[in-house]
Amino acid sequence: MKYKLFTTPMCPKCPAMKEFMAKQDKIQGEIVNAHTPEGLTEARNFNISSVPMVLFVDDDGKEIERCSTQEEVGVVLGNI
Numbered sequence: 001m002k003y004k005l006f007t008t009p010m011c012p013k014c015p016a017m018k019e020f021m022a023k024q025d026k027i028q029g030e031i032v033n034a035h036t037p038e039g040l041t042e043a044r045n046f047n048i049s050s051v052p053m054v055l056f057v058d059d060d061g062k063e064i065e066r067c068s069t070q071e072e073v074g075v076v077l078g079n080i
Contacts, residue, residue, distance in 0.1 A: 003029030017052035
């Protein structure tokens with residue numbers, strides 16, 4: 001399992017979520033800027049309509065879980 005953190009530059013909550021996810025040592029992931037054409041396409045593919053959004057995906061890229069708060073992420077990470 002890995003994560004994709006969807007963010008935008010103008011999101012007021014995104015910097016805190018980026019910092020929180022950077023501290024997670026149980027899981028690797030990437031940050032997707034949904035403000036770029038490539039990031040927007042990826043966000044649309046996963047039906048992301050708000051940021052920050054952490055998407056947990058399996059090795060094939062299929063969505064396992066999605067979280068919009070640090071508390072929700074903590075619950076998911078507590079289960080791995």
